[in-house]
Amino acid sequence: xANLPVSTVFxxxxxxxxxxxxxxxxxxxxxxxxxxxxxxxFLSMSDSVLRPVPFATSTDKLSFSTNVNAGAGTGATVTxxxxxxxxxxxxxxxxxxxxxxxxYASTNAALVTTTGFTWRIFNVGSTxxxxxxxxxxxxxxxxxxxxxx
Amino acid sequence: MLWxxxxxxxxxxxxxxxxxxxxxxxxxxxxxxxxEITDKSPTETKES
Numbered sequence: 120x121a122n123l124p125v126s127t128v129f130x131x132x133x134x135x136x137x138x139x140x141x142x143x144x145x146x147x148x149x150x151x152x153x154x155x156x157x158x159x160x161f162l163s164m165s166d167s168v169l170r171p172v173p174f175a176t177s178t179d180k181l182s183f184s185t186n187v188n189a190g191a192g193t194g195a196t197v198t199x200x201x202x203x204x205x206x207x208x209x210x211x212x213x214x215x216x217x218x219x220x221x222x223y224a225s226t227n228a229a230l231v232t233t234t235g236f237t238w239r240i241f242n243v244g245s246t247x248x249x250x251x252x253x254x255x256x257x258x259x260x261x262x263x264x265x266x267x268x
Numbered sequence: 269m270l271w272x273x274x275x276x277x278x279x280x281x282x283x284x285x286x287x288x289x290x291x292x293x294x295x296x297x298x299x300x301x302x303x304e305i306t307d308k309s310p311t312e313t314k315e316s
Contacts, residue, residue, distance in 0.1 A: 177299065179299055181297060181302060182302075194293050194295075195293050195295040195296065195297055196273075196289060196292035196293045196295070196296045196297070197296075197297050197298075197299050198273055198275070198282065198287050198289065198296070198297070198298050198299050198300075198305065199299045200281050200282060200298075200299040200300035201281050201282070201300070202282060202285065202287045202299075230290065230291070232289060232290065234273075234287035234288060234289055235273075235287065235289050235292075235299065237292065237293055
């Protein structure tokens with residue numbers, strides 16, 4: 120396997136030696152710049168496979184106690200906590216957890232920037248939504264892009 | 269239009285931190301403390 124650190128096992132419980140640090144740094148640089156540009160990855164010791172780690176993420180659960188009538192919708196803008204963590208517009212996935220649980224809702228991210236996003240919820244069923252949570256997951260996979268495909 | 273959004277909740281990670289966001293909804297919520305952000309103002313635009 121090309122471009123992996125030449126050493127991936129270090130003495131547990133002890134400070135890394137200068138030589139180990141150099142080895143680790145060299146290996147990370149090789150992996151970072153050659154195998155997966157801009158992509159932080161870790162090497163799984165069980166199967167020696169490099170697995171990508173997100174550059175930045177944010178997840179949250181927002182609670183609302185307002186009605187959303189059948190055939191109606193609403194929305195709001197949310198700023199990310201520690202809003203400097205994203206350097207590219209992240210991929211944002213939004214979903215709703217509704218009460219009553221028999222309700223049907225459609226949700227979407229309407230506008231996404233590095234500082235926040237606008238979400239919307241629309242009641243597509245026939246039951247009034249009396250309260251709901253908005254769950255979201257924002258993710259930026261590499262330092263250069265939201266996705267890593 | 270870009271707007272400046274500033275949270276003023278004490279001990280919030282975003283307290284007194286201003287971010288810019290284009291055309292926010294009337295309701296803006298801080299992701300750090302879940303409180304509504306009421307300090308909202310359009311960024312200044314230069315006249316040509």
